[in-house]
Amino acid sequence: MREKRSRQRYADDQEGTGVEWKPATRLGFLVQSGQITTIEEALSSKYPVKEYQIIDALLPDLSEEVLDINLVQRMTDSGRRVKFRVCAIVGNRDGYMGIGLGKDALVRNGIVKAVRAAKLGITHITRGCGSWECDCGETHSIPFKIEGKAGSVVITLKPAPKGIGLVTGDVPKRVLEFAGVKDVWGRTEGQTRTTFNQAFATYDALRKTSLMKTVE
Structure with a gap:
């Protein structure tokens, strides 16, 4: 009963507006x-996640971080319009993470x-021990080689033995850390x-770990 009550009284956002969430989906x-x-259960249901409050309620231990802030300009009939483009990442460092982009005149x-x-795009990351150099069976790495692309950036990730760490650039490293x-x-x-493209x-690439079924 207490759990249901806490979900009903969940605030509109983390800024503490105190507005009660009224589901629209x-x-x-x-x-x-x-x-x-x-x-x-939410991600495997037939309904899409269209409200960020759903993620807030089901993953209360979610961490967030701003990866990049850029100034973008656009010419219009009324003159030059300036906005800030923000790239943020969220994750529980235990198999769930997402990345999002936001634009506004205010940072x-x-x-x-x-x-x-980022919360609306959260996905499950399948982890494992896919390196032939390691047979610990723990979920410290990825189960197999994966490749991802965004814009002109192509990244290839391979399973590594336990203790190697994240041998990659700073931006991919932050994304991997948030995924656990x-x-x-x-x-x-x-x-x-x-x-933005690196992230x-x-x-x-990480999303593809959940698209392929692995043998337990």
Whole structure:
């Protein structure tokens, strides 16, 4: 009973507005009413996640971080319009993470939009011990070689033995840490100076771990 009550009184966002969440989707109603109680059930249901409050309710230990903030400009009939483009990452460091992009004239609003977009894009990352040099059987690495792409950036991730660490660039390393991956060999090609593309390429690669079934 207490769990259901806490879901019903969940605040609108982490800024503490105190506004009660009123679900606008079927999945949101199922979560608030307590019929769906885990993130696994939500992601495997036939309903898409369209409300970030669903993730807030099912993953209360979620961490978030801003990866990049860029100033973008666009010419219109009324003159030059300036906005901030924010790339943010969220994750519980235990197999669930997401990346989002937000644009706004104010940095703070851009961060809020990016974090909410990242929550809506959260996905399960399958971890394992796929290196032939290691047979510990723990979920410290990835189960097999994966490749991701975003823009001109292509990243290849390979399973590494326990204790190697994350042998890759700073941006992919942050994404892997939020996913809970501890040991990986990584190689990046393309315009690697673009933080946004590096992050999304890593995310694209990690998503593929859940698309292929592995033998237990």
